[in-house]
Amino acid sequence: MSKLFLCHYSEIGLKKGNRNYFERVLETNMRKSLARELPGSKFSIRKEHKRFLIKYDETVPDERVKSALEKVFGLANFSPVSAVEADPEKIIQSALNLIKDKTFSTFAVRSKRADKSFPLTSQELNVEVGAKIVEALGKQVDLTRPELTCHIEVMPDQALIYVDRFKGAGGLPVSSSGKVLVLLSGGFDSPVASYLALKRGAKCSFIHFHSYPYTNKFSQEKVIELARVLNQFQFNAKLYMVPFAETQEEIVFNCPDKLRVILYRRFMMRIAERLAKKEGLKAVVTGEALGQVASQTLENLGAIEQAITLPVLRPLIGLDKEEIIAIARKIGTYEISSKPHDDACTRFMPRKPETRAKLHEVLEAEKALDVEGLVNKVMEKIEVLEI
Template sequence: MSNMIYDMVLLRLGGEITVKGKNRARFEKVLADHVRKALRAFDKIVVNQTYGRLYVELNAHPYEEVAKALRDVFGLVSFSPVKRADANLEAIQATALDVFRAHGKQPDTFKVTVKRGWKQFPHDSMEMNHLVASHVLRETPELKVNIRNPEVELRVDIQKDAAYVYCDTEAGAGGFPYGANGKGLLLLSGGIDSPVAGWLGMRKGLELEAVHFYSYPFTSEQAKEKVVTLAKRLLHFTGGKFKLHLVPFTEIQTRFAQSNQERLIITLMRRAMLRITEIIAARESAHAIVTGDSLGQVASQTLGSMNVIGRATELPILRPLVMMDKIEIIRIAERIGTYETSILPFEDCCTLFVPKSPSTNPNLSIVESVEAGIEDLDAMIQQAVKDTVTVVMKQETTKALPDGRGIEQKEAGSQTDEDRWF
């Protein structure tokens, strides 16, 4: 594809947005804002919004560079590079031929579809289909028209101010604009599953913050840095800011290990994590918890275990991966760029103290009785929340922190949210 002939990019909104009725305008505005954020590295690019469409004025920027920035914007179902032409027959014919030739590998068959939005144009749509196709065929005699199943469809949209010509269409990320459907907290481990669950939640319009539990010195500093790297990758899909809440879990985990309830330790840990996350959610105005659970994958993800673990919180638990198998999850992880980091050999706290025979069908009454018998468990949970450190990450294309870290830490109790960019 030749990049430099195009003037603009036509963006099509996700199908889910188009059925939102009275809320559609809000979703479209949020999406337009995200497109502007994704393209802020490009000088003089203009984003124009019309009903059901967004147009990006390229202003001499190569299309492929702009397309790369658009591919991860949630809410876009597809987009196309467009060349503008004067609204007269000769200009449209010449531009159509340029766009067809810029397609790259020349096809054997094509068709022309003209939409005449400006009804005063002297030729109707059917006539324009023939006039444009004939011009292209004269210059490429080996080409044939195939109305039913063409390899390339050359489209022309005629408006009063200009005609817009394109033939290539690229699939977008789809879904809803990021943040359009509320806010949740993601339980982010260092494994393969949870970053994928986070990405799927983001794609459905959830604004996310991540919560990670570490057990220093049982878990290494490299394990924590691995999670920071995964959070930075998720930051890429937000277009703005992403928070990672680092929760110290050593004392609680050690107390569980000393409770002589080896088969229940994973259940107890997961329930404590949910209780801590629920408190953080209230502070951060989040209304759901997102996990990487996949039904039957490990002992804590059997139906019985998920039921007992989930009773620890009143917040809804969203499990985007619950019906996926590991191959599907890995495929998405590779696509979104988290897989290589996730398989680094640094253990998180959930892989420590794993019993030889964990309970796959724990009894809720027994679990609650064990919890009630652990001295100061509620106080330890409150202390873990108090000792949580929040890492705030922001996207910027030109600025960086003086020390090169790219992130700033702030204590959870801090009231300020004036965080640096990276």
């Protein structure tokens, strides 16, 4: 015997000329997520009428399938379903069998017809099934706030009936929007920025700048742990570990104190861009949020971004800290990010960092540095980890 899950997608339904492309990417991601969650299990995925139907062996727990699907961006919702012949009497009987052992006082029936040749309209089917439930179980109809909703979807070859509907991750399928490189630290912000980039269909590689031996190895271990959590929402990510201490030393010894953080970030951007172009990644993603800390002003963000030509995406730009923390808790990065760690940008911090950087002053300060030479030197020492 087999069991079925019905999956509805999210905003992919708004696509027109390229909907098929998004559907293919979504189906691929569903297959990968199910294969990762259910190693050795057999399953099949069939697309029909803007839906996906997953068929799997009855020995597989529904919770395992649910766990796999809730990590797939692009899905609006998904449900374990019963399938019967598209016949009114059989639909009624199946609906009764499905809900008879459930605890509820009020209910509603919601029907959709993908097959317009079905003899009843959606409303007529709602009435027919609802009347039988009232007659057989003595329950009351409540179309406003029902305690239980019986969903029926009539397809050309069968009808699908279900009660439980689980919320999907939403957004767009990972990889459908291209590939990006995320500046990943051990804090709260950049993992959440990564998650939001993934939700918009970007496949993420990660780059982490560390100041070892001025910082301990724990900060690197922490970032690896964060990358593994984020990789639950995608597949086969890379994490680039970048030794940054020598570059920081050059900035400290040769440039004005107040511009250190700006110059650190400009070099990080240059290295990230060099790596991104080498790997075919189309944008750089950061965890910056406007005004969250003194250095994240429009002037400073502009001075930092000017160092590169690739697009810089800042998914957190309009979020406050409470919103960021809420997402971190939801996706499982909060506890990891809460652990104390040394951040590369906190090493050699100036007493009074610039909050309103003037670009001409930044460019003048960089004249004291061999910018190209420093970037080249770092590029030779990058360590690549497969997550």
